[in-house]
Amino acid sequence: MSLIxxxxxxxxxxxxxxxxxxxxxPACYELEAAFKEAWADDGFRRxxxxxxxxxxxxxxxxxxxxxxxxxLGLRLLLKRxxxxxxxxHKINNVLGQALLAKRMxxxxxxxxxxxxxxxxxxxxxxxLLGLDCIVYMGEVDMKRQELNVFRMRLLGSEVRPAxxxxxxxxxxxxxxxxxxxxxxxDTHYCLGxxxxxxxxxxxxxxxxxxxxxxxRAQCEALLGEGRVPDVVTACxxxxxNAMGIFSGFADTSAELVGxxxxxxxxxGHGIPxxxxxxxxxxxxxxxxxxxxxxxxxxxxxxxxVGPEHSFLASTGRxxxxxxxxxxxxxxxxLLSRTEGIIPALESAHALAWVSRDRGALAGKTVLLNLSGRxxxxxxxxxxxxx
Amino acid sequence: MSDGAWGPLExxxxxxxxxxxxxxxxxxxxxxxxDWLDTVRAAAEAGADAIEIxxxxxxxxxxxxxxxxxSDRALGTGATPQSILDELREADAGVPLVVMTYYxxxxxxxxxxxxxxxxxxxxxxxxLPDLPLDEVxxxxxxxxxxxxxxxxxxAPTAPDERLPRICERARGFVYAVGLLGxxxxxxxxxxxxxxxxxxxxxxxxxxxxxxxxxxxxxxxxEASRVADGVIIGTSVVRRMLEGAGPVGVGAFVAEVREALDx
Numbered sequence: 168m169s170l171i172x173x174x175x176x177x178x179x180x181x182x183x184x185x186x187x188x189x190x191x192x193p194a195c196y197e198l199e200a201a202f203k204e205a206w207a208d209d210g211f212r213r214x215x216x217x218x219x220x221x222x223x224x225x226x227x228x229x230x231x232x233x234x235x236x237x238x239l240g241l242r243l244l245l246k247r248x249x250x251x252x253x254x255x256h257k258i259n260n261v262l263g264q265a266l267l268a269k270r271m272x273x274x275x276x277x278x279x280x281x282x283x284x285x286x287x288x289x290x291x292x293x294x295l296l297g298l299d300c301i302v303y304m305g306e307v308d309m310k311r312q313e314l315n316v317f318r319m320r321l322l323g324s325e326v327r328p329a330x331x332x333x334x335x336x337x338x339x340x341x342x343x344x345x346x347x348x349x350x351x352x353d354t355h356y357c358l359g360x361x362x363x364x365x366x367x368x369x370x371x372x373x374x375x376x377x378x379x380x381x382x383r384a385q386c387e388a389l390l391g392e393g394r395v396p397d398v399v400t401a402c403x404x405x406x407x408n409a410m411g412i413f414s415g416f417a418d419t420s421a422e423l424v425g426x427x428x429x430x431x432x433x434x435g436h437g438i439p440x441x442x443x444x445x446x447x448x449x450x451x452x453x454x455x456x457x458x459x460x461x462x463x464x465x466x467x468x469x470x471x472v473g474p475e476h477s478f479l480a481s482t483g484r485x486x487x488x489x490x491x492x493x494x495x496x497x498x499x500x501l502l503s504r505t506e507g508i509i510p511a512l513e514s515a516h517a518l519a520w521v522s523r524d525r526g527a528l529a530g531k532t533v534l535l536n537l538s539g540r541x542x543x544x545x546x547x548x549x550x551x552x553x
Numbered sequence: 554m555s556d557g558a559w560g561p562l563e564x565x566x567x568x569x570x571x572x573x574x575x576x577x578x579x580x581x582x583x584x585x586x587x588d589w590l591d592t593v594r595a596a597a598e599a600g601a602d603a604i605e606i607x608x609x610x611x612x613x614x615x616x617x618x619x620x621x622x623x624s625d626r627a628l629g630t631g632a633t634p635q636s637i638l639d640e641l642r643e644a645d646a647g648v649p650l651v652v653m654t655y656y657x658x659x660x661x662x663x664x665x666x667x668x669x670x671x672x673x674x675x676x677x678x679x680x681l682p683d684l685p686l687d688e689v690x691x692x693x694x695x696x697x698x699x700x701x702x703x704x705x706x707x708a709p710t711a712p713d714e715r716l717p718r719i720c721e722r723a724r725g726f727v728y729a730v731g732l733l734g735x736x737x738x739x740x741x742x743x744x745x746x747x748x749x750x751x752x753x754x755x756x757x758x759x760x761x762x763x764x765x766x767x768x769x770x771x772x773x774x775e776a777s778r779v780a781d782g783v784i785i786g787t788s789v790v791r792r793m794l795e796g797a798g799p800v801g802v803g804a805f806v807a808e809v810r811e812a813l814d815x
Contacts, residue, residue, distance in 0.1 A: 176687075184688055186656060188615050189719075190708035190730060192685050331621050332611065344614045349734035351710060441657045441683070442612055454633050455661030456611040 168484060169418045170372070170410075170475070177365025180481060182474035185364040187344070187444045194351045199366040201271050206373065211266065218262050219377065222295065223252045225259075227378075229385040229534070235505040239525045242532040244389065244396065245508070246382045246412060248539065255511065255539030256378060256408045257288035261357060263374035265292035268355035275299040277350065278357045279329075279343040281308055281336035281404070282466035282513065283315025284539055285359030290324035292357075300324040303342040305335040308465040315543055333459035335468045336404075340443050360405025361473035364444030368473050372410040378536065379415020386534060398528065400424040401536035402516035403487065404431070404467035406476045408538035413485065421534075423485035425476060426520040428495070431460030433472035434480045434487040440471075447474040463492040464512035464544075494519040499541065499548065511539030512547075560702040562603060562649040562677040562725040566760040566781070569602050575813040576726075576762055576782025577773070579789045579806050580605040580653065582623040583641070584632025588799055590640055595803035596789070597646040600810030604646060605680065605784060608634050608654035615682040615765075617737030619787045623794055634658050638674035649677040651704065651725065656684040656692075664695035671701050678702035678725040686719050693722060704728050707753055709745040720757035727759050729780060731766040738768040738787050742775050750780035770812035777813055785809060 177183045185195050205211040219225040227250050232243040248256035261278075268276060276293050278300070280286030286302040293300035302319055306328045309316050319326050329338040340363075347356040361368045361375075386396055399416045401409035403425035413423050427435055433448040440449030442457055450458045450470040462468045479485035490498075495512060498519035503509045510518065514537045521533055541548075559567065566576055579596045581589060583606045593604055609624035609632060616624070634654070641650060652671055659667040659681060671679060679701055684692060686705060693703045702724035707716055709730065720727055731746035732739070746763050753761045763776040764784030773783045792802050 185685065186683050186688055187685065188682050188708070188730075189685050189706045190710050190733060192687065192708075193710045193712060193715075331618075331625075337612065341612050341614050345617075345735045348615070351733060439660075441660050443614075444683075446660075449657075451657070451661065453661075454635075455657040455659075456628065457657070 170414055173365060173369050179475045179478035182447050182477040183365055183368060184446050185444060186441045186446065187364045188348060190348050191351060195364050195366065202267060202366055202370045205267055205270060211270070215263055215266055219259065223258045223262065224250065225377065226381045227251055229382060229389065231389065232506050235502065238505060239522060241525060241528045241530060243521065244386065244532065244534045245537040246378060246534060247537055248378060248408060249510065249537050253288045253291050254542065255284040255288065256375060256411060257285045257359060258291070259377055259411070260359065260371050260374045260407060261288040261292040264355065264357045265296050265298060268298065268357070269296055271355065273353055273355040275301070275350070275354045276357045277301045277343050277346050277354050278359060279336065279339035280304050280359065281339065281468055282464065282543060283308070283312040283319070284466060286326070287315050287318050289357050290319040290322035293324060294322045301346065302326050303329050303339040303346065305329045305333070305339050307334045308336065311547055312465055312543060314546070335465065337457065337460070337470055344443065360407040361410045361475060362405040362443060362445055362471060368445065368475055371407055372414060372475065375407055375411030376414045378408065378411035379413060382412055382534060383415040390532065395419040395421045396534040397531040398422045398424055398533045400426060400517045400521065400533060402467060402513045402538060403427050403472060403476060404469045404513065406473040408536050410473065410475060412536040417484065423479065424520065425485055425487045426516045427487055427489050428462035428464065428467045428516060429489040429491045430462045431467055431469055432489045433470060434476060435489045439477070442471055445474045447477045448472055463495055464516070466513040467516065488520045490516050490519040490523065494523060496551065498522055508537070509541035509545065510537055511541050512544045514538045560677060560700060560724055562651065562702050563759065565649050566602060566726055570760055570781050575777040576602045576760060577806070577810055577813055578603045578605055578762060578782065578784045580607060580784060580786030582607040582609060582620065582627055582790050582793065583637035584609065584627035584630065585623050585793055590644055591799040592793060592802050593644055593646050595799035596806045597648045599803040599806035601648055601806055602782065603649040603651055605651045605653050606637070606641060608637055608652055608658055610655040610658055613655060615735050617735045617787065619791050619794065620736050623790045634662065638670055641674045641676060644675070650675065651678040651680060652676050653680040656681045659692060664692050668695045668699045668701050672699045676701065678704050680704045680728060682706055686722060689722065706730050707749060709733060709749045716752055717756045720753065720759055723759060727753055727757060727761045728784065729753055729761055729763045731763045731776070734766065736765050736787050738791070739766045742767065742772040746776050747779040750776070754779065770809045773809050774812050774815065
C-alpha cells in the first residue's frame with residue numbers, strides 16, 4: 168500500500184484538515200496551490216535537488232552497524248541523516264519551504280523549534296536565501312539547548328522565547344501561529360514537522376520523501392535486488408523523519424515502527440483531538456485540555472503527532488512503540504560506545520526500542536533512521552551522567 | 554428567512570439594531586475569580602446586549618497574553634467546561650449568552666453532547682475561532698438541531714467570494730475580525746476593522762459585529778459607524794485580572810454603552 172495524498176479536504180482518513188482561524192485559511196489555500204505548482208515544475212525540483220546535493224550534502228549514506236548488530240543479535244542499518252548539513256533531517260524540509268516562500272514572494276520566515284534542530288535549519292535556509300527569520304522556542308528549551316539558540320542568532324535569526332503554558336515545543340507552535348496570524352501577508356510559516364493544517368503534513372512528507380527514496384535504493388544495493396529490510400523504524404514526535412523514511416517502504420513488506428517518548432505518546436494514548444490546525448491523536452485530559460508532554464528530548468516533547476501517523480496507526484500499516492527516558496539514555500550511550508556515532512536524543516528513541524525488543528527482532532534486518540546527531544545533547548548528558 | 558427562523562440571539566440583536574441601537578458584547582472569561590458570574594450580571598445591567606463567555610482552553614491560538622493569562626488562572630483554579638456551564642445555568646443575566654471556546658473542547662465532549670450542554674445551560678450560541686467555514690459543518694448541524702446558534706468569524710484576509718458563504722452559514726451574528734492578529738488592546742482601531750465590516754454589510758443583513766482590537770469607548774464608536782456593534786474582550790478581562798470586580802467592569806461597560814448611545 169503506497170502512502171495516500173490527501174484530497175481537497177486535507178484528510179488522511181478521518182485525520183488532518185484545516186483547523187485554523189479564518190485569518191489563516193486563505194494562506195493555507197495559497198500555500199497548497201503554490202506547492203502543487205512548484206512540485207510539478209522541473210525547474211523547482213532541480214533547484215531543490217541541487218541545493219540538497221551541493222549544500223546539504225545529500226545523499227546521506229546508509230551505515231551497517233557491525234559491532235552493535237553483533238551485540239543485539241540482529242542486522243542494524245542506519246540511515247545517516249545526522250550527516251546532513253546542520254546535523255539532522257530537518258534541512259530537507261526547510262530548503263524546500265524556503266525556496267517555495269521566495270517563489271511566493273514572501274520576505275520572512277517564522278518557525279517553531281523544540282530541540283533547536285528545525286530552528287537552526289530554518290535560520291540556515293533563511294541566511295542562504297536572504298530571508299528574514301524569527302524562531303519561537305520554549306523558554307525551558309532555550310535553557311536546555313542554549314548552543315542552538317546561539318547558533319540561530321549567529322545565522323542572523325531572531326529567537327523569541329515562548330513563555331506561555333509548558334514553555335516547550337507546543338507553546339512555541341502556539342506563538343508561531345499567533346505570529347503568523349498577524350504577519351500572514353509577507354511571512355511564510357516554515358513549519359517543522361508533518362503536522363499543522365493542510366497542506367503542511369503532506370508537503371513536509373513530500374519534502375522528506377528523499378530520505379526514503381535514497382534508503383530504498385541503498386538497501387537494495389546492500390541486501391540484493393528487490394530486497395527490503397524486515398523492519399523500518401524511526402522516532403516520532405511530530406513525525407517528519409519517520410514519514411520521510413516510511414515513504415520509501417510503505418508499499419513493501421517492511422514492518423513500519425514509530426517510536427514515541429512514553430511522556431508524550433500521542434498515538435500510544437489513542438485519543439483523537441484537534442490542536443495546531445489538525446485532527447490527530449493528542450494527549451489531553453477528559454475535558455480536551457492538552458496535557459504537557461514530558462520527555463528528555465526537547466524535539467519529541469510534543470503532545471500531538473502528525474495526522475498521517477494517526478492514520479497509519481488506525482489502519483495498522485504502522486505500529487507505534489513507547490520508550491522511557493532511561494531507556495533512551497542507555498541507547499544514547501550504546502550507539503556512542505559501539506559504533507562511534509553520538510545520536511541525537513530524539514533518534515536514540517528508535518534505538519532504545521530496537522535494543523529493548525531485540526529478542527523479537529533476533530536475526531532480522533532493521534533499518535533505523537538516525538535523524539540527527541547528538542552534539543546538541545552532549546552538555547545535557549554530561550550533567551546527567553557526570 | 555422569516556423572524557421565526559432566527560434563533561434567540563439573532564432575533565434579539567436584530568430587534569435592538571432595528572430600534573437604532575449599536576450593539577455591545579463584552580467578553581468575560583468563565584471561571585476567572587469567584588465573582589465572575591456577578592461580573593456577567595453587572596455587565597448585563599450596564600447595558601450589554603449579549604455576553605460572550607470564554608471557556609478556557611490550554612492552547613488559545615487566537616488570544617494574546619491577557620486572555621491567555623486569564624485562561625491559565627481559571628484553569629489553575631479548577632474551572633472545567635462543565636463547571637462553567639453549571640454556574641451559567643444560574644446566571645439569570647437577562648441577555649443572551651454566547652460561549653467562546655476552542656474546538657477541541659467541543660470535539661472532546663462530542664458535538665451532540667456539547668450542543669445539548671450549552672442548551673441546558675441556557676447558552677444561545679457558540680463561537681469556535683479555530684473551526685473555520687471549511688470544517689464547521691458537522692458541529693453546526695448538531696448545533697442547529699438543538700437550536701444553538703453558531704457564530705462564524707470573517708477575517709480581513711478573506712477573498713470576496715468567501716464572505717457570502719460565511720454569512721450564509723453564520724447564525725446569531727457575523728464576527729468581523731478587526732485586524733490581522735490575536736486578541737489584545739491596541740492604541741487605535743485598525744483601518745482593516747471598518748473595511749471588513751463594510752465588506753460584510755454589503756453582502757448580509759445579519760448583524761455584523763467587530764471584535765479583536767476594539768479596546769475602548771472611542772474605538773467602539775468608530776467601529777460602529779460601519780458595523781452594527783462591537784465585541785470588547787481584552788479590555789474587560791484585563792480589568793478582571795486587575796481586580797476591578799463586578800463594579801469596575803460594570804462601570805467600564807456602562808461607559809462604552811453611553812458612548813455608543815451618544
